[in-house]
Amino acid sequence: MIETKVFALEPSAPDHAAITLAATCLQEGGLVAFPTETVYGLGANALMPSAIEKIYWAKGRPSNNPLIVHLARLDQLEQVAVNIPPVTWALAEHFWPGPLTFVLPRHADVPAAVSAGRDTIAVRIPAHPVALALLEAAAVPVAAPSANRSTRPSATSAQHVIADLGGRVDVILDAGMASIGVESTVIDLTRETPLLLRPGGVSLEDLQALVPSLVRYVPDHDSDEATAEPVSPGMLYKHYAPKAKVLLYEGDDRAVLTRMRADAIALQATGQRVGLLLPEDAIATFDAADTVIESVGRRGDLDSLAFTLFAHLRALDAQNVDVILVQQVPNTGLGAAIADRLSRASEGNLIKV
Numbered sequence: 001m002i003e004t005k006v007f008a009l010e011p012s013a014p015d016h017a018a019i020t021l022a023a024t025c026l027q028e029g030g031l032v033a034f035p036t037e038t039v040y041g042l043g044a045n046a047l048m049p050s051a052i053e054k055i056y057w058a059k060g061r062p063s064n065n066p067l068i069v070h071l072a073r074l075d076q077l078e079q080v081a082v083n084i085p086p087v088t089w090a091l092a093e094h095f096w097p098g099p100l101t102f103v104l105p106r107h108a109d110v111p112a113a114v115s116a117g118r119d120t121i122a123v124r125i126p127a128h129p130v131a132l133a134l135l136e137a138a139a140v141p142v143a144a145p146s147a148n149r150s151t152r153p154s155a156t157s158a159q160h161v162i163a164d165l166g167g168r169v170d171v172i173l174d175a176g177m178a179s180i181g182v183e184s185t186v187i188d189l190t191r192e193t194p195l196l197l198r199p200g201g202v203s204l205e206d207l208q209a210l211v212p213s214l215v216r217y218v219p220d221h222d223s224d225e226a227t228a229e230p231v232s233p234g235m236l237y238k239h240y241a242p243k244a245k246v247l248l249y250e251g252d253d254r255a256v257l258t259r260m261r262a263d264a265i266a267l268q269a270t271g272q273r274v275g276l277l278l279p280e281d282a283i284a285t286f287d288a289a290d291t292v293i294e295s296v297g298r299r300g301d302l303d304s305l306a307f308t309l310f311a312h313l314r315a316l317d318a319q320n321v322d323v324i325l326v327q328q329v330p331n332t333g334l335g336a337a338i339a340d341r342l343s344r345a346s347e348g349n350l351i352k353v
């Protein structure tokens, strides 16, 4: 265990002394958890192999799952990537700083451990004033996966980081809730056809407006697990999972609600503690039942669902539910990112109504 220092910062005017201390910690090879607009990141100096090793250790992350490097400014891109295709600059101009990550050919100066031995590198400029202040002050590229223990839901608040990584990181910068709540969209620009590897904060539709040839990669688990370098390594692992089992319902709103209620009652009858993620208008349906309910806001409000999703999964775990029932969302816009996280949290427990 190491001593973890936590600093509460005003997002719009982060305290200079705390930023300087955290930046020095990064430069010297320490671990700093910091807020981004998507989720909290667990940062380390990307140019220092010993610091990178600490990330994998702190998270318990499989060593073959590569990290995203974070930059403060576009002029740092050529320090970490080479043979940058022209489309990169157009996308960066439009979407950076922001929740979009590019996979590009890796610069030889970046230790291979950052990308788990691959010759590519994932990189983004985050749009959060605290992240940008830290990256600017550190003046080195910063590798930062989501600041959760491996397999757990990502951390969208400093409290989540403390719960998962307290005693394993040197510094945590607390600037309240991350504003988007799901991770960045990852696109691979090293292939003939650009591939969307992970849906996230920027939608496929918005990206296709600039890059019409962009397609979403559909993981093929059999062939991916058979190769040393799967196309989208992060998609292979158990992920975003609360301790409770997640049951995911797909179908017409009313039919799903009826089925969820029947299942909730049946599960309770077997002695299980049932948790539900529900839109406001559906909560009354469950009032009589003795369930633990987390409200996700107005039905169809995807921004609100993304913002609270991981916090709700963690909250239900904290209340020791055995099973969580939740309805799947449409696969468009931000819904694609939410649907992906829900489907992976549920590990294939899909109920079509």
Ligand code: TXA
Pocket: 036, 038, 039, 040, 041, 042, 065, 066, 067, 068, 099, 101, 103, 115, 118, 120, 121, 122, 126, 144, 145, 146, 147, 182, 183, 184, 185, 186, 197, 198, 231, 232, 233, 234, 235
């Ligand atoms: O929003 C985000 O992206 C957050 C914040 C902290 O920036 N970071 C994040 O990192 O979600 P992480 O490590 O949890 O997810 C990184 C994803 C994984 O799916 C990983 O497999 C993929 O990016 N990735 C990283 N480098 C890659 C590479 N060279 N080739 C293919 N996929 C890569």
Ligand code: MG
Pocket: 145, 146, 154
């Ligand atoms: Mg992650």
